[in-house]
Amino acid sequence: MKKFFTILICKFLRFIGGLVGKGSSLPGQVALKMCPDILSRVELPEYIIAVTGSNGKTSTVEMIAHILTENGKTVAWNKEGSNQIEGVTTLVLGNSSLGGKVKKDILLIESDERFAKYTFKYIKPTHYVITNLYRDQLTRNGHPEWVFDALKDSIYPETQLILNADDPLVSLFGEGRDVIWFGADKLSSDTKELDSVYNDGAYCPKCKSPMTYTTHHYNHIGHYECTSCGYKRHDTKYTITSVDLDEGEMVIDGSNKITLALRSLYNIYNILAAYTVASIVGIDGKKIASDMSDYVMKNGRVITFEIGSRQGTMLTSKHENSISYDQSIRLACAEKNGCDVMFIVDAVSRKYFTSDVSWLWDIDFEMLKSENVHEIILSGTYYNDLAVRFEHTDIPEDKIKIIPEIEKACHYLDSDRKEYIYVITCFSDKGKFLALL
């Protein structure tokens, strides 16, 4: 009876929440109060697929749901991205019958890196994808090894791990286990030497001796080998065999070509992770490739806009995440017809207050020297910190325009310049710009 009422109330609150547009964690929170072990009392589907990692969780989960749904599977997943235990509880109970049976073929969970161990105590994933571990929101996450240690406790022996072979720290989860590896062959966009402000692949995560790379995809993601203990990149079962970002194409496993709606390395990894999961569920590679071709994400992280006669794209990057910024900058620098790039740092964090801007020093702004980038506009409360950071690059001073107020910066963009506009900022600040359009 307790189970019945808990599910009923959770469903009711979720329904009300949907009407008033409130978040999805409250119903689960109430359910967990009423019945703390409710998650272990429900009957779960055959596939419980979890996705975690520093970047790309939300996008990867959305892509997996898209492919599976296109192929006739029913999927319960957390669209809203509430990825802590309360949100997952709302998701599970919201999709189950009052008797406590999840009525979908697949339960697909995006899980927060630090809280996965609590969530999975009750719901053990059958398949667990870990995309990457980067310097991400270090003001709360500490550092990648700290997150590694927290995540390690969320991995159970019976779970099939699906890991990014190109990330040396992520690959360490696979030590002594049977793993399904995904990754990229040497790509045309690779560099021989590291092209980044810092190097988190300098030392082996296992024995701390120096590591060497035969190729870098980006940052510490690439083909690595320890000079001492022999720890090295694993061969992959699902593989990006080539990519052409200029043409907007990638090929998986030699023959499955996917045309890209978003031409970033991030995006191709997310697609590969989704491809891997869908293949494991039994969907044909050709079909996945056609489902993913030109797929435009619905999660609002890339938004196109018009300002006067000018066109632009907002690339929502995560503040406090240098690799996310690097990827957005790389995308802007690839704009052959020339572009202006605006950065806004107004509130550092989405959920918490902090004035920490150390992450700005980890971003490779130097790339903006590119002749494709014509003007750079810096705006928001922390514009001084941005200005100091740019002072310590080789970007010519006359290319940089400082306009502290976002509104004025927005007016400034409304000119008869012909350049395409990229606005690079975070979830916490994107609305401040979009509201002015």
Next chain:
Amino acid sequence: MKLLHLYHDIMNLYGDYANIVAMESLLKKSGHDVEVCKRSLGDDVKLSDYDFIYIGSGTERNQKVVLKDIMRFGDDLRKCIDSGKVILMTGNSFEMLGKSVTDSSGKAFEGLGIFTFTAVEQNKTRQTGDAIFTMEGSDKKLVGFINKCSSISGIEAPLFGVEMGLPDNDNVSTEGIRKNNFFGTHLTGPVLMKNPYFLIYMASLIPGADSSRFSADLLPHETAGYEVTLSELTKRIGEKI
């Protein structure tokens, strides 16, 4: 002038390298000749050759690797500190100068023993937070961020008073350590970039530096940024965070 960024690749977790960039830039802007040397594990280094030495923060595992390597500098480092060389260590790097660092499993690693304090790590909660610190003899507060998992006990001559943020341990209201011109603090990241007055103060201590040439006017965005951060953080004091 020679600046040393020691363990530049393995102890550079929070944009710490910007501290050496800040010092280099101020010295250059004020007309000094500057050379920056980056050295790391196993490299041949003579500490006495340098006018300013900096080490940044690292992961707990990386700190233990460096701790093994830094043992060879023990005597030299002690002499440098005693003779008044200007040295800055931020984040968990200065923990290595104490008696010991104990990791979360309870294993104690011997430190350099230049100071008598001890550091004890835990792996349950990351201790993080914005900081406003005061420093004796200066009317300029420091702003910054702390990101750590250790508690430090037994510091005899603290560096900062804590107005906001995390002290060395729960029972004190001070942070960091100072001896002569050695400065150790758990502030992470670009401390000197965020605190232009502290940068100028520290640069003025370097023998041979012409301190009359240092002025906040050389650092307009740094000083403006400092004021913004100080005012944003000050607003938070007393508020529930």
